Amino acid sequence: MTAAVDxxxxxxxxxxxxxxxxxxxxxxDNEFFTLLGPSGCGKTTLLRLIAGFEDISExxxxxxxxxxxxxxxxxxxxxxxxQHYALFPHMTVLDNVAFGLKMKGVDPVARRARAGQMLExxxxxxxxxxxxxxxxxxxxxxxxxxxxxxxxxxxxLLDEPLSALDLKLRQAMRVELKQLQEQTGITFIFVTHDQExxxxxxxxxxxxxxxxxQQIGTARDIYEAPENRFVADFIxxxxxxxxxxxxxxEGRATVVLPGGKQIxxxxxxxxxxxxxxxxxxxxxxxxxxxxxxxxxxRVVYLGTDLQVIAHLDSGEPISLRLQNAARVSLPExxxxxxxxxxxxxxxxxxx
Amino acid sequence: MAGPGRGTGSGDAxxxxxxxxxxxxxxxxxxxLMVLPVALMAVYSFLTKEFRxxxxxxxxxxxxxxxxxxxxxxxxxxxxxxxxxxTIFWRSIWQAVxxxxxxxxxxxxxAWFIATRPARTRGIWLFLVTIPYWVNxxxxxxxxxxxxxxxxxxxxxxxxxxxISSPISIINTNLAVQIGLFYSYLPFMVLPIYAAVxxxxxxxxxxxxxxxxxxWATLREIVLPVVKPGIIAGCILVFIPSLGAFLAPDLLGGAxxxxxGSLIDEQFRGSQGNWPFGxxxxxxxxxxxxxxxxxxxxxxxxxxx
Numbered sequence: 114m115t116a117a118v119d120x121x122x123x124x125x126x127x128x129x130x131x132x133x134x135x136x137x138x139x140x141x142d143n144e145f146f147t148l149l150g151p152s153g154c155g156k157t158t159l160l161r162l163i164a165g166f167e168d169i170s171e172x173x174x175x176x177x178x179x180x181x182x183x184x185x186x187x188x189x190x191x192x193x194x195x196q197h198y199a200l201f202p203h204m205t206v207l208d209n210v211a212f213g214l215k216m217k218g219v220d221p222v223a224r225r226a227r228a229g230q231m232l233e234x235x236x237x238x239x240x241x242x243x244x245x246x247x248x249x250x251x252x253x254x255x256x257x258x259x260x261x262x263x264x265x266x267x268x269x270l271l272d273e274p275l276s277a278l279d280l281k282l283r284q285a286m287r288v289e290l291k292q293l294q295e296q297t298g299i300t301f302i303f304v305t306h307d308q309e310x311x312x313x314x315x316x317x318x319x320x321x322x323x324x325x326x327q328q329i330g331t332a333r334d335i336y337e338a339p340e341n342r343f344v345a346d347f348i349x350x351x352x353x354x355x356x357x358x359x360x361x362x363e364g365r366a367t368v369v370l371p372g373g374k375q376i377x378x379x380x381x382x383x384x385x386x387x388x389x390x391x392x393x394x395x396x397x398x399x400x401x402x403x404x405x406x407x408x409x410x411r412v413v414y415l416g417t418d419l420q421v422i423a424h425l426d427s428g429e430p431i432s433l434r435l436q437n438a439a440r441v442s443l444p445e446x447x448x449x450x451x452x453x454x455x456x457x458x459x460x461x462x463x464x
Numbered sequence: 465m466a467g468p469g470r471g472t473g474s475g476d477a478x479x480x481x482x483x484x485x486x487x488x489x490x491x492x493x494x495x496x497l498m499v500l501p502v503a504l505m506a507v508y509s510f511l512t513k514e515f516r517x518x519x520x521x522x523x524x525x526x527x528x529x530x531x532x533x534x535x536x537x538x539x540x541x542x543x544x545x546x547x548x549x550x551t552i553f554w555r556s557i558w559q560a561v562x563x564x565x566x567x568x569x570x571x572x573x574x575a576w577f578i579a580t581r582p583a584r585t586r587g588i589w590l591f592l593v594t595i596p597y598w599v600n601x602x603x604x605x606x607x608x609x610x611x612x613x614x615x616x617x618x619x620x621x622x623x624x625x626x627x628i629s630s631p632i633s634i635i636n637t638n639l640a641v642q643i644g645l646f647y648s649y650l651p652f653m654v655l656p657i658y659a660a661v662x663x664x665x666x667x668x669x670x671x672x673x674x675x676x677x678x679x680w681a682t683l684r685e686i687v688l689p690v691v692k693p694g695i696i697a698g699c700i701l702v703f704i705p706s707l708g709a710f711l712a713p714d715l716l717g718g719a720x721x722x723x724x725g726s727l728i729d730e731q732f733r734g735s736q737g738n739w740p741f742g743x744x745x746x747x748x749x750x751x752x753x754x755x756x757x758x759x760x761x762x763x764x765x766x767x768x769x
Contacts, residue, residue, distance in 0.1 A: 187676045
């Protein structure tokens with residue numbers, strides 16, 4: 114199967130600054146693929162390279178097996194939903210949506226009909242004759258989406274399209290975007306710094322940092338099996354403990370926890386020595402069958418959850434999350450508790 | 465309505481009582497410098513001329529009659545349309561339109577160039593554009609005459625390069641007037657377009673390219689419509705002074721390039737002048753300009769924000 118977008122060792126330099134250091138990615142057709150990372154990690158640069166607004170400095174970029182390096186953006190069957198929408202202010206909503214079709218030479222009757230359908234799809238038929246400045250942010254966002262989808266691109270690029278919306282709208286749009294992607298069968302490449310967005314919508318996620326892809330995988334992969342410290346730390350909350358590794362065999366490591374207890378946990382290709390152990394806060398429970406001993410500092414009430422902030426006897430901070438169930442008795446600050454590590458709740462990281 | 469005037473009726477009255485005196489300077493400036501001179505000119509255009517310049521306070525339509533109607537040498541023939549002045553008007557409008565188009569053709573790329581430089585160098589470019597305007601327009605126009613004349617530096621340079629064998633006569637032609645008007649008013653085109661392009665969101669051009677628009681299509685469909693207010697403002701700022709210009713036509717053009725500005729200028733010179741006629745020509749010119757502005761204002765009113 115040919116990939117929708119195939120990047121091989123793509124390097125992008127701006128003068129002396131290197132924004133991307135040899136990125137390789139293969140995005141499958143019909144996939145909802147997310148580029149996730151903090152600002153400045155190169156995710157938007159990568160999107161702009163695919164759209165054709167910038168040229169790659171080195172490497173290879175293919176779209177359905179066709180080499181598109183150096184091709185002008187107007188010649189690429191790729192459309193973009195811009196972060197701040199970039200709607201044409203002098204055109205009505207309908208003309209905005211029909212613009213791509215007009216440039217492709219579709220006749221006026223057909224393109225207006227198609228633009229009308231697209232507006233219907235994003236529930237904005239009533240606003241066809243308005244100008245963008247007369248719409249709310251959420252409505253503008255839908256127009257941008259309809260405009261980018263109208264010419265039926267092979268790949269749709271979305272550059273943090275939800276970042277300007279308020280929380281409720283953002284949550285509703287996540288569901289809608291995912292449905293839209295399934296409905297249209299178009300490959301979506303979604304850029305975001307919001308991990309929750311990434312985890313809820315994506316088929317696969319590429320976590321990026323400092324111009325490099327750190328890990329590619331499903332939401333579950335990157336959350337439960339982070340390959341390195343950056344991914345473990347960036348996705349969700351985690352406790353990182355320095356531990357001594359006794360042995361590593363077939364992806365599993367025997368490590369010595371602070372306090373002396375030995376456990377066996379999955380490892381991301383490390384050797385023996387001193388390494389970071391990632392423990393998810395929700396995989397720790399208060400138990401007499403203790404792997405670690407800690408002293409409670411503070412209990413934070415979060416509604417559905419309780420966060421317990423504590424420190425180990427060795428002094429390292431550790432936090433855990435407990436479901437706010439009726440039976441839970443709150444630990445008191447200063448109380449000494451035993452922490453039990455659930456099976457598979459810890460992972461040894463490569464760096 | 466925002467502001468301190470909002471609230472109770474007595475508060476409103478206090479506010480007005482306080483603000484009225486503060487408005488007096490503005491009213492004086494508008495009244496003395498704008499309303500009064502225009503009113504004076506309107507009144508003068510209906511007076512009778514005094515032969516050594518000046519006016520006699522007898523109300524008459526003679527000035528307008530002279531402009532539009534030809535009643536023969538002794539004023540006793542049946543009236544026909546007087547083409548002399550209408551031709552001058554027509555020539556002036558045509559020259560002003562050409563000057564405006566020339567300024568637009570050169571000014572738009574210039575403004576675009578400046579607006580797309582890094583922010584810290586834009587100021588320098590703008591400064592360079594405005595430098596010539598630190599010198600008086602009369603001196604610049606006279607210098608231009610020197611540059612363009614048959615034995616001037618331009619012709620001599622071209623001849624010494626062997627590009628031409630005899631001097632090109634530019635001075636005293638329409639072309640010379642064109643060059644003069646273009647040179648005089650180019651910054652009035654560059655600056656408003658610069659302001660519009662500087663505010664232009666270049667993501668719109670990217671969006672257009674993303675939606676299959678070529679560079680030309682992007683310019684035509686997106687850039688020009690979006691920066692149109694700047695272009696129109698520039699055109700008005702060049703067209704209006706070009707229409708009434710008299711330095712460039714006087715100093716660079718000949719008798720064949722006589723324009724409205726010179727016609728008005730002549731009416732107020734020495735003892736040959738005709739003040740009411742000059743005032744009438746100025747009134748007609750102003751009416752024309754107001755019509756242009758009105759058309760522009762209406763076009764703006766219809767456009768989306």
